[in-house]
Each structure stands twice: as C-alpha cells, then as structure tokens.
Amino acid sequence: xxxxxIGRIVPVFVQAAWTTVELSLLSLALGLAVAALVxxxxxxxxxxxxxAGAAYVSVFRGTPALIQIFLLYFGGPQVGIQLDxxxxxxxxxxxxxxxxxxESIRGGVLSVDxxxxxAARSLGFGEGQSMRWIVLxxxxxxxxxxxxxxxxxxxxxxxxxxxxxxVELTYTAQRFIGSTYKPFEIFAVTAVxxxxxxxxxxxxxxxxxxxxxxxx
Amino acid sequence: xxDTRPMIEVRGARKFFGPLEVLKGIDFSxxxxxxxxxxxxxxxxxxTLLRSINHLETLDGGEVxxxxxxxxxxxxxxxxxxxxxxxxxxxxxxxxxxNLFPHLSVAENITIAPIKLKxxxxxxxRALALKMLDKVGLADKIDAFPARLSGGQKQxxxxxxxxxxxxxxxxFDEATSALDPELVDEVNLVMKQLASEHMTMVxxxxxxxxxxxxxxxVIFMADGAVVEEGSPAELFRNPKQERTRSFLKKFLNx
Numbered sequence: 271x272x273x274x275x276i277g278r279i280v281p282v283f284v285q286a287a288w289t290t291v292e293l294s295l296l297s298l299a300l301g302l303a304v305a306a307l308v309x310x311x312x313x314x315x316x317x318x319x320x321x322a323g324a325a326y327v328s329v330f331r332g333t334p335a336l337i338q339i340f341l342l343y344f345g346g347p348q349v350g351i352q353l354d355x356x357x358x359x360x361x362x363x364x365x366x367x368x369x370x371x372x373e374s375i376r377g378g379v380l381s382v383d384x385x386x387x388x389a390a391r392s393l394g395f396g397e398g399q400s401m402r403w404i405v406l407x408x409x410x411x412x413x414x415x416x417x418x419x420x421x422x423x424x425x426x427x428x429x430x431x432x433x434x435x436x437v438e439l440t441y442t443a444q445r446f447i448g449s450t451y452k453p454f455e456i457f458a459v460t461a462v463x464x465x466x467x468x469x470x471x472x473x474x475x476x477x478x479x480x481x482x483x484x485x486x
Numbered sequence: 487x488x489d490t491r492p493m494i495e496v497r498g499a500r501k502f503f504g505p506l507e508v509l510k511g512i513d514f515s516x517x518x519x520x521x522x523x524x525x526x527x528x529x530x531x532x533x534t535l536l537r538s539i540n541h542l543e544t545l546d547g548g549e550v551x552x553x554x555x556x557x558x559x560x561x562x563x564x565x566x567x568x569x570x571x572x573x574x575x576x577x578x579x580x581x582x583x584x585n586l587f588p589h590l591s592v593a594e595n596i597t598i599a600p601i602k603l604k605x606x607x608x609x610x611x612r613a614l615a616l617k618m619l620d621k622v623g624l625a626d627k628i629d630a631f632p633a634r635l636s637g638g639q640k641q642x643x644x645x646x647x648x649x650x651x652x653x654x655x656x657x658f659d660e661a662t663s664a665l666d667p668e669l670v671d672e673v674n675l676v677m678k679q680l681a682s683e684h685m686t687m688v689x690x691x692x693x694x695x696x697x698x699x700x701x702x703x704v705i706f707m708a709d710g711a712v713v714e715e716g717s718p719a720e721l722f723r724n725p726k727q728e729r730t731r732s733f734l735k736k737f738l739n740x
Contacts, residue, residue: 292634349689362685375697383583385583385585385587386585386587388581388585389572389581389585389586389587389644390544390587391542391575392540392542392574392578392579392581392648393575393598393599393603393647394571394572394573394575394599394603394651395571395599395602395603396567396571397567399602403598403602404587406590408587408588408589411589414712
C-alpha cells in the first residue's frame with residue numbers, strides 16, 4: 271500500500287469529485303423537472319398523453335444508460351446536436367434518471383388515499399386545486415425516500431460519463447493508473463470519495479424525510 | 487321563491503359498472519328540509535345513488551337536479567368542470583372513512599374550502615370554523631391534527647368541514663359504519679341536531695333504529711332498484727313488499 275501516493279492524489283481527486291457533484295446536481299435538477307412532466311403525463315386523463323409518458327419511461331429504463339450517453343454524445347452531431355462532454359453527460363444522465371423519478375412521483379401520488387381527492391372534489395375544489403392543496407402535499411412526503419434512492423443511483427451513475435471523457439472522479443482515476451500503475455490505491459480512494467458523497471446525500475434525505483413527517 | 491320545488495330530484499338514474507347494472511332507473515325526490523334515509527343490503531346501489539347526486543359517480547342515464555339546477559347537464563369538459571365545482575359547493579358530503587386531510591389541522595380542514603373557494607378572509611374563516619366546531623362539540627380541538635382524534639371526533643370534524651360551506655343539502659354515506667359502536671352515538675347526535683335545524687339530508691345507513699328516529703321518509707333499495715318507500719312507521723312496522731320484510735327480519739334478528 272503506497273500511503274504517500276494516496277496523500278498526493280487526494281487533493282486532485284477531491285477536485286475531480288467536485289465535478290461529479292456539479293454533474294450530479296445539474297442532472298438532478300433536469301431529472302426532477304422532466305420527471306414531474308412525465309409523471310403528469312402518466313397520470314393524465316388523456317390516453318395519448320398517458321401513452322407518451324409510459325413510452326418515455328419504457329425507453330429510458332429499458333435501455334442502458336451508457337448507450338443513451340453514447341447516443342447523445344457520439345450520435346448527436348450526426349443529427350445536428352453538438353454538445354461538449356460535460357453537457358452531453360449531464361443531459362443524458364438527467365433524461366435517464368427522470369424516467370425512474372417519474373415513477374417515484376407517480377407512486378407517491380397514487381399512494382394517497384383516493385378518498386382525499388373525493389373529499390376535496392366534494393367541497394367544490396377542481397381537479398387541479400385538489401391535486402395542489404390536498405393530494406400533492408401528502409404525496410410529497412411519500413416521494414422523498416424513493417426520490418432519494420434515485421438520486422443515489424444518479425450520483426453513482428455519473429461514473430459512466432468517464433467514457434466520453436468528462437473529467438470527473440472516475441475519469442481522473444483512470445488517467446492516474448497510466449502514470450502510477452497503482453490501481454488498488456487509486457480506485458480505493460475513488461470508492462471512498464463516492465461513498466462520502468452518497469453518505470452525505472443519504473443524510474440529507476433522512477433529514478428531509480423527518481422534516482416532512484409532521485403530524486400525519 | 488318556489489318552496490314546493492324539490493331540493494333534490496333524481497329521475498331515471500341508471501348506472502353500470504361494466505356489465506353490471508347497479509342503478510336500474512331510480513326516481514326519487516327530497517323536499518326542502520326533508521330527511522330521507524336510504525337503506526338496503528350491501529351492493530343494493532344505495533351508496534352509488536348518493537354519490538351520483540354530487541356527481542362523484544357519473545350516471546349512464548337519467549337526471550339529477552339540485553334546487554332547480556341540473557347537476558349532470560351535458561356541457562363541454564371545461565364548462566362542466568366549472569359548473570360541477572359550483573354545484574358541489576352547495577352540497578356537503580360526509581364519507582364513511584371521514585377523509586379528513588391529515589396534513590392540515592382541524593381548523594385548516596374546515597377553512598381551506600371557504601378561504602380558497604369563497605375568498606373568505608382567514609380571520610373570518612377561523613371564526614366560522616370555531617362556530618362549526620362548537621356545533622359538533624369540538625371547539626377545543628380546533629388546532630389539533632386529525633391523527634390525534636378518535637373516529638367519532640374525526641367524523642364530527644368532517645361534518646363541520648362540510649357545514650362550513652353552508653350547503654343546501656347534506657349527504658351522508660354510511661357516516662357511522664366505520665366507527666366503534668361506542669362512538670356511533672356522538673355522530674348520530676350531531677346528525678339529529680342538524681335534522682332539528684331543518685337541514686335537507688340524504689342519509690345512507692345500516693342503522694335501522696337511527697333511520698326510524700330521524701328520517702321523514704325511508705327508501706328501501708335492493709339490486710339497484712327502489713323496492714319500497716314510505717314513512718318510517720309504514721316501512722318498518724308494516725312493510726308491503728316481501729323483499730323488504732325479509733331484509734328487515736334479518737336485520738332485527740341479527
């Protein structure tokens with residue numbers, strides 16, 4: 271075990287991990303926005319919209335994330351989409367996780383007792399109003415954990431964009447192998463840094479979950 | 487104002503669940519201030535009938551009228567949505583499982599509709615909530631959350647919530663069926679009090695004794711049709727139909 275090497279690479283790797291954090295946050299924001307939209311489609315009264323939502327989920331969950339990244343980054347220029355690796359990675363990861371997050375959101379909404387919607391409607395609230403004031407506040411609490419699981423998967427999934435040479439944690443690790451021939455130390459440090467990120471995220475999810483637990 | 491016009495009128499109500507006809511052309515009307523109890527075995531369609539009055543169930547045929555306005559009129563989606571939301575504000579509904587909003591306090595459960603739908607000021611709405619809670623004997627629970635209430639208390643809050651919209655009629659869908667026996671009376675008492683204030687009420691219930699005490703008219707339904715209707719005295723003491731007799735016999739022996 272080359273302790274000196276570990277000491278040398280940690281500052282560089284922490285820097286690279288920061289890129290992973292940025293990538294994760296951007297993908298998460300995009301993912302949540304798209305997921306909210308897809309969940310709305312999935313819950314629509316209009317069959318065509320429901321189908322579109324279901325199709326989105328099937329496509330993005332039914333194909334490897336790696337292929338989605340390749341398709342956007344390598345295939346994009348062929349159809350006029352020219353993106354730098356970071357942007358392509360963030361967008362592909364965001365669109366991918368959105369499919370999973372849409373299902374978490376939909377699950378939360380469907381877990382709220384049907385009687386809640388009925389009671390709201392019986393008072394004279396419209397469907398949108400009932401959703402906004404009665405169903406969603408209760409569903410939000412039920413979504414926190416599943417969305418947290420999705421977010422953890424996203425953070426770990428960012429490693430895939432090393433393949434399109436985004437200079438994040440995994441890519442940086444691979445580059446150091448060539449110059450040091452010490453893969454054990456290098457990947458161990460890498461793994462520990464991922465664990466720290468995931469642990470931090472898990473703590474955040476726990477806190478959110480407790481904050482929203484409330485009286486109900 | 488024409489006070490002889492019925493408050494609720496249902497004409498030829500038909501409803502299918504898939505191939506099953508659950509309402510086979512029902513006619514009935516409720517006069518202003520009248521209390522009608524609907525009884526019958528499970529699966530007779532009595533809850534479906536009640537829920538079709540405020541359009542929680544969509545009828546496949548027939549008409550429902552509230553105070554001279556057709557509830558289930560044919561309109562385009564958007565206009566109907568506006569129409570039905572307005573109509574529902576005039577009908578209070580009380581559910582078997584209370585359906586209080588668990589993320590809101592008792593006060594908020596009662597005030598959310600007057601504030602959001604009628605534009606009532608918060609202070610005024612709270613005063614209204616207090617008045618309604620007083621009516622159901624729960625003024626001290628105004629800031630509690632539903633999870634802290636007993637079943638009977640929840641149902642009384644649910645009644646207060648419906649009353650806060652100052653509805654023309656109240657619909658009760660087996661309001662005491664989910665309650666422990668010792669909690670039934672406190673809810674029945676509130677309903678009796680409403681009756682004494684001449685609230686127009688339709689009560690779907692399994693409790694024959696309560697129906698006999700509080701109702702002006704009792705409707706007995708079976709298999710999606712009205713078998714017999716009349717005053718409680720007529721229907722309970724001297725039922726004309728064999729189907730009614732056997733139902734009541736089972737109930738009184740059970």
